[in-house]
Amino acid sequence: MSSPSEIRVCLPPHDAVTPWTLAFYRERGGYDAWEKVLKNQTPREEIIETLKTSGLRGRGGAGFPTGLKLSFMPRDAQGQKYIVCNSDESEPGTFKDRDILRFNPHQVIEGMALAGYAIGATIGFNYIRGEYYEPWQRFEAALIEARQAGLLGENLMGSEIAFELHSQRGAGAYICGEETALLESLEGKKGQPRFKPPFPAQVGAFGKPTTINNTETLASIPPIIRNGAEWFSSIGVENSGGTKIYSVSGHVNRPGNYEVPMGMPFRDLLEMAGGVQDGRALKAVIPGGSSVPVVPADAIMECTMDYDGLSQVGSALGAGSVIVMDETTCMVEVLERISYFYFAESCGQCTPCREGTGWLYRMIRRIRNGEGTHADLDRLKSVADRIEGRTICALGDAAAWPVQSFLKHFRHEFEAMIPREEAA
Amino acid sequence: MEQTGTILTEAIIQKIEAEAGKYPTRRAAVKSALRYAQAEFGWISEGVVKAVAEVLGLERIEVFEVATFYDMFYTRPVGKFPVRVCTNVSCLLRGADGIMEALCQRLGVEEGETTADGRFTVFAAECLGACGGAPMMAVGDDYHEDLKADELDNVLAGYQ
Numbered sequence: 001m002s003s004p005s006e007i008r009v010c011l012p013p014h015d016a017v018t019p020w021t022l023a024f025y026r027e028r029g030g031y032d033a034w035e036k037v038l039k040n041q042t043p044r045e046e047i048i049e050t051l052k053t054s055g056l057r058g059r060g061g062a063g064f065p066t067g068l069k070l071s072f073m074p075r076d077a078q079g080q081k082y083i084v085c086n087s088d089e090s091e092p093g094t095f096k097d098r099d100i101l102r103f104n105p106h107q108v109i110e111g112m113a114l115a116g117y118a119i120g121a122t123i124g125f126n127y128i129r130g131e132y133y134e135p136w137q138r139f140e141a142a143l144i145e146a147r148q149a150g151l152l153g154e155n156l157m158g159s160e161i162a163f164e165l166h167s168q169r170g171a172g173a174y175i176c177g178e179e180t181a182l183l184e185s186l187e188g189k190k191g192q193p194r195f196k197p198p199f200p201a202q203v204g205a206f207g208k209p210t211t212i213n214n215t216e217t218l219a220s221i222p223p224i225i226r227n228g229a230e231w232f233s234s235i236g237v238e239n240s241g242g243t244k245i246y247s248v249s250g251h252v253n254r255p256g257n258y259e260v261p262m263g264m265p266f267r268d269l270l271e272m273a274g275g276v277q278d279g280r281a282l283k284a285v286i287p288g289g290s291s292v293p294v295v296p297a298d299a300i301m302e303c304t305m306d307y308d309g310l311s312q313v314g315s316a317l318g319a320g321s322v323i324v325m326d327e328t329t330c331m332v333e334v335l336e337r338i339s340y341f342y343f344a345e346s347c348g349q350c351t352p353c354r355e356g357t358g359w360l361y362r363m364i365r366r367i368r369n370g371e372g373t374h375a376d377l378d379r380l381k382s383v384a385d386r387i388e389g390r391t392i393c394a395l396g397d398a399a400a401w402p403v404q405s406f407l408k409h410f411r412h413e414f415e416a417m418i419p420r421e422e423a424a
Numbered sequence: 425m426e427q428t429g430t431i432l433t434e435a436i437i438q439k440i441e442a443e444a445g446k447y448p449t450r451r452a453a454v455k456s457a458l459r460y461a462q463a464e465f466g467w468i469s470e471g472v473v474k475a476v477a478e479v480l481g482l483e484r485i486e487v488f489e490v491a492t493f494y495d496m497f498y499t500r501p502v503g504k505f506p507v508r509v510c511t512n513v514s515c516l517l518r519g520a521d522g523i524m525e526a527l528c529q530r531l532g533v534e535e536g537e538t539t540a541d542g543r544f545t546v547f548a549a550e551c552l553g554a555c556g557g558a559p560m561m562a563v564g565d566d567y568h569e570d571l572k573a574d575e576l577d578n579v580l581a582g583y584q
Binding site: 089090091093094095098129131132166169171172173174185187189190206248250251255256286290321323325333337338345 | 447448451452453454456459486489490494496497508511516517551552553555556557558565567
């Protein structure tokens, strides 16, 4: 049997020296789709239909069908509309958009142009997390190249079509990856999520209809328009079309980004990443970024990496951020660190999250310090259950899921840290 | 005493105006304005907040709440190069604790403190999105990945 290999759709080939240049991108068919659309004035519905048929789903975590999302925009409404790219990649374990922006910025630009055209938006914004300085520089340089080549601006290729694109840097706040917090931040405010409805498609950036997509999602669009919906959907599996970049980190021999067909067995992905570090045994995997439920070794080893496969083992694909933990890992320490993160990053707007994340963190710290009680274990679950579903945005759920799943699968490790007199 | 006139240089004001031109509201340029000012002054003082508010036509509180909400803005003086060591899960699993300990020892500071020469302030950071190169840290705008405790001197030597 041949060893599993990558199929690179959003990332450039491994051997490319300067893949971020316009010249390199064009050589591989880059901007062909955009030029064809400009030349033929392709009906907007046709692009949206192609994306629907391709099976592309949002790569930022929620997995919502991209074509359907674009179709929610009020296409006939007059006035300004916006397309926004969410490059505020901040979920612990996720580092794919950084590489897309560093190595393939033009594909994001072309994807935003095509999506913008499909929804009738003449302006786009790419919100890039503040710490991503090098990726931002590459994206800015690509914008200049694209403008000079007449691929962005007004009267594109002699048509009436205009599309202008700007980047905006974030300044360090996990919550801004939440789409409505991102919009607040884009407008120059604190990044606190908005109530929905109204949804961004009705009232988005600067009060105008807006669609927000993840970087990897937008980067997937040009090859789909160029090669066709069937090409893309045939790469993946039923209900999960195309390739997916998995960011593999933690206890593996070769951490990094691996772009592979959706539906790859986890064991193949683990093999690609060089297997568990130092030949140790696998203990557990967080398959989609630190917020998704943890999966024990025996379950994940039989699992496929796609929306349905991970759902069947009680977890989620999330952003495809695979955190691998070997047999030496202390699950109480890991959960303490995860809980601290959500406590630190809660925006403070909703009481269950603002207060509850602190309770969770302090209780886990107490248990790890050998000062916990058995009542704390039940209280942990109770607090997590009362945060989940009771906040404006999903950060509350993100704080609850790790606690619930670590306790479900590794309760014995928490119990072992509770002093004996308590155990009686 | 209130200062009269702006403390922002003409060059900074021009950069802020260029940024403001991208958006339908001037407020949208506030993070960029704060970033430019911080690069000049090292941190966001009350004077910077006032000056940015004036340039963008905002209330001071609208600038101040942004300056305090985001991690990358410093509302107290910090070293010339903030050093942010990622301590989140993926880095934790690959030895971030040892990196933090070695760094603090090497610089003679505790977490959150600034070196005597004013070059570095050490911070424990949340995930910086470079988990494939864990353990990692950011020095100023630069990422340093696959860190080893005994190579920290080489990294720091690049920042004078």
